[in-house]
Amino acid sequence: MSNQPYRRARAGASIRRACRDPVHTVPIPTAMESVYPTEIRRQPETHTLRIIWSDGHEADYEYDYLRGYCPCAGCQGHGAHKVEFQAPESPVEPLTIRPVGNYAISFHWTDGHATGIYRFSLLRSICPCDSCRSERGEGI
Numbered sequence: 001m002s003n004q005p006y007r008r009a010r011a012g013a014s015i016r017r018a019c020r021d022p023v024h025t026v027p028i029p030t031a032m033e034s035v036y037p038t039e040i041r042r043q044p045e046t047h048t049l050r051i052i053w054s055d056g057h058e059a060d061y062e063y064d065y066l067r068g069y070c071p072c073a074g075c076q077g078h079g080a081h082k083v084e085f086q087a088p089e090s091p092v093e094p095l096t097i098r099p100v101g102n103y104a105i106s107f108h109w110t111d112g113h114a115t116g117i118y119r120f121s122l123l124r125s126i127c128p129c130d131s132c133r134s135e136r137g138e139g140i
């Protein structure tokens with residue numbers, strides 16, 4: 001007879017980790033960045049970001065529009081193949097904007113989110129200007 005207390009084996013309590021890996025973003029199908037921003041300017045008065053491209057193209061991106069296109073896995077879901085607009089719950093502004101390598105930028109938004117790596121090709125592909133919209137067949 002043993003008096004040993006019954007030991008409960010904790011089956012390796014799996015800790016659910018939030019996905020914070022900044023590398024874990026939705027891949028954007030482009031091998032090279034053919035165009036890149038030469039200027040990125042915050043315009044707080046209009047809540048837009050002005051992006052001027054190396055080919056002379058320029059457009060104003062609304063902050064909420066950019067936040068909605070955050071390509072991180074947390075916003076888009078794991079395994080998503082296409083970045084889709086997810087409307088933010090409340091209006092946001094970028095606290096900081098920093099370059100990621102020579103191919104992307106990332107934002108730290110006022111809602112605390114900061115995991116999205118916005119490739120230049122993504123930014124260009126969601127250009128909100130009238131001519132790009134009509135090229136994408138979105139109508140104006």
Ligand SMILES: [Zn+2]
Pocket residue numbers: 070071072073074075076113115116
């Ligand atoms: Zn995100």
Ligand SMILES: [Zn+2]
Pocket residue numbers: 057058059127128129130131132133
């Ligand atoms: Zn455009």
